[in-house]
Amino acid sequence: MEKTKNIAFIFLILSVYVFYSCGQSSLEIGENTYVPKIVIDGYLYPGQKVEKIKITRNIPVNTYPDPASLILFNSDVRITDLQNGKEYKLTYNFQKLYFEYNGNDLIIGYDKSYKLSVSSMIDGKSLSASSTTLVPRKGFKIIDELSSSKSINYRETDPTGNEKKISITFSPSHGTGYYFFSIVSLNASDSSFIYNNPYVQVKNSDVGKNLDQYRYRFRWLQNVNWEGTFVSYSLEWINFWFYGDYRIIVYACDENFRLYNQTYKNVQEFDGNFHEPRMNINGDGIGIFGSAITDTLYIKVNK
């Protein structure tokens, strides 16, 4: 009797083992994770008018709308010059698909603060968001004579055998420690692709599929010594995947630009979990309302 009980107990345990240890678990993401947000994508540049302020909405995961349907063109968008408190209403440009201010009485100034306020309706819900940017101080400029020449051979070596790099030297803006380098190939195609690169073997057919990934590259520098007279930085060859012309725009960025740029895409950890990006937007908004000073360098990479 005792033996039968023991055997029954063991079989019961084994049945539980088997019941729980097979099959497939999966996680479905439903609407319950979604919270509607106003998405701001706008930058101010000193000496320029206010334009290219894009206001869209976020969408739930697993939905497939047309991107054009995400634009919140009925939004109330205003910008306030915090130096004098004067508010300017932006209008939507249906040709260019962004908000702008057409008047001539608002030109963005160096070292000035501006606040963007947005109100909009999403899914019948009234939302609002705001953000303030402090435009960097004057001073940032690429020093052409200390930067790389306009033309360089791919992985060219100097007389000592060391690989030459594309270097950019600039004078920093006082108080601005973050500089963003947007590297865009102007001749990107599968025929100009650098197949004999030292990094990975890429098939001709794969270049077209991932053209944007190779065409748009970026680097950034942060916490540079803005009290120094110049900052010098070398771009690795891994940022150059095509022969031909490149446009390198260097941005001297405000704090909002820095926070957004370094964290908005870096939200998934190595165990797959997500964390919050850092964005200086109050209320029901996400995205970026920043400011920057820009300067541009054109470089040609030869075979």
Add this chain to the structure above:
Amino acid sequence: MIKEKVISLITVLFINIIPLLAQNNEATISGFVYDSTTRESLIGANVSIKSINRGANSNISGYFVLPRLEPGNYEINVSYIGYKAKTENISLRAGANKRLDIYLEPRDLVGREMIVTADSSRTIDVLFSKPVSKIEITSLQISQVPQVIEADLLRTLQTIPGIVPISDFSSAIYVRGGTPDQNLFMVDGTDVYNPEHAFGLFSTFNTDAIKKVEVFKGGFGSEYGGRLSAVINITNNDGDRNQFKGKASLSMLALNTTLQTPLGSFGSLSGSIRRTYIDQTLAKWIKDVPDYYFIDGNIKAFFDLGESNKLSASYFGSKDNLDFILDKERSESFGFDYIWGNQTGSLNWKTIITPKIFGNLWLTYSHFYSDFSFDQVQFLEQNKINDITFKGSVEYFYSDLLNFKFGFEHKNVTGGLKQNFGGGKVDVWRHRLLYSLYFSANWTPSPLWDIDAGIRGDYFVSDKDFTNLDPRLTVKYRLTERSNLKFSTGIYHQYANRIPRLFFVSIWTTADEYVQGSWADHFVLGYQLALAEKLELEIEGYYKNYKNIYTYNPTFLVDLSPEDYDENNLPIYRNSRGLFNRGDGKSLGIEVLLRKDYGAFTGWMGYSFSRTEYSLDRVNQGNGFPPRHDRTHAVNIVANFDLNNFFREMNNDQFVKSDKKWSLGLNFTYFSGQPITLPGSVYIANNSPDWEINKNSLAIYPSAINEFRLPYYSRLDFSLTYEIQYDGWSLSPYMQIFNVLNRKNVWFIQYKNKIEKNTIKQEVNNINMFPILPSIGVHVRF
């Protein structure tokens, strides 16, 4: 009022203690308890004189003392689980100090399991002598749990209630809501900082070299400090004192050899070495397999320096080497070199100062290093830790009712991190000192009670100095003939934090002007019941509070601040500012463990309920949330069957000895789902204002932190071993299958977003943990 109470308490204590102190002219019996076959000391053996109801347990060195005995004739009973009990008759004169070394013979062996009969220690006595929240595991038990390819200490610990993993891909352990950096790992008295091989898949501890593992899940005594959650104290084999012995193992991962030999009549030597071999086999044949190997080894020598002194020297070394080339067939390809490893060494001198005073001195050295070089993107990293520790303890066995322990520890730790990443440098070099003193008193006011009170003082010298006093208290009470009640509490401090990183080994940093020392308090209440002979049930409830805990800040890049600049005005970082998110937290839970260590059917069943909540600055808007390792329910069943004798044991029949034996191992694991932060929504975004919207212009915005749960995790592992014994040799081929039913447990969710034909498309994929993983191997013993 309070003053009067304190005076009354002190008076009561002195009324009880002073008469004990006043005794004199009495005899003492002391000595070591050894295994008669190997002459290795036995920790926790029970030595008693039943006629006068006196007794003692051997300490971690196997030493026991029965002090303050009246002159006369005594029958000394010595017992230890798995060994034949022994009785010695002793005649004591007044004032005599009788040295009595006892050699216990292992019980009749059937295979390698030990049969237990009623003349061994009583289960309830063994449970009573055990500290609160302590689990002991032997090398044999580790090797019996089916695992991923190799037996692994840390993965075995993950089957104990209160200890959980984060995923199949990590051997790291989370103890009662604490993080892995809150665990103190010691091998032969030496701290080990990063005990991981193969990016965390395996631990560095070689199972064959282990003699015993003590795991304190909480409420530990004042002799341990420097960590908030747990202590894992590993003692390696001293070496067989009687004969040359060896063991070799071949698994699908590594080749492993352990040898033990006596050194004349005065000592012994033990050594192990293990190396993986895929770099010499698969990597040469399959181009996608990287050139990777790890090697580890240890050697330990033990010497008897007369009757009263023992010296042991221990060395452990490990190295992981990855030479990665993306495309081996190209003359130039993306690639990097990565080497990391540990080296530890210790000298331990045990001395019997007087029969009632036992001393222990250690000099230990622990070194961790890693070197990473990725020339093509000009990224270099060097990481180092050196820890030289001098520590000692003195145990004073005043009487069998009262003994004291005093100890000190001095750590001299240096370490640094150098990184060169093009846009700046990290150049950190630290020198830290830790001075600790502790004192504890163990008092047994009656056979029903056992009280251990202690205090530990730390002085940590950093950029900013930290001084702390940590009181600890444990009270045990024999509730009935078959049950005990235990309580433990204490305050714990920690001055080091670990930064876990993708792919790279972790970096340790210390408390300084930016990172305060962390502290926790523990409250543990336990109930133990001897259900039947050698079948034990333990139930423990705990509550832990944490203050100033630090977790890795995933957005640290925006919080760094340099202290210096190079010639190009690029930053040089020399501080830890911004690397961590500071926070507080709490954990509570209840654990149930039913355990059977001996017989033809051995193993344990565990259940735990737990809740952990952290509140971190800059995370979840400061609101509390459960961390990733929070598992509300966990069930573990580990069962090992000696198939030759299993049914005999069930029928209470005599076991049979056989030269051929089949063993079956099962390991069932169930965890309720881990907390997870899901993608809340998707939006259009670009890295740079001048870029056109393209295929990659989508970003994810997360939901509230860890507000969802993954589906439950479950797994069944299986092993089958056939052992053949012949002329002192044993050959054991085995097969084991990890996740035998191939359950697809979700690890995380992967998203692919793209804009195609004016439509946003998203692919959502569940990334699973290990599928079914069969492996084979063989053990040879001689």
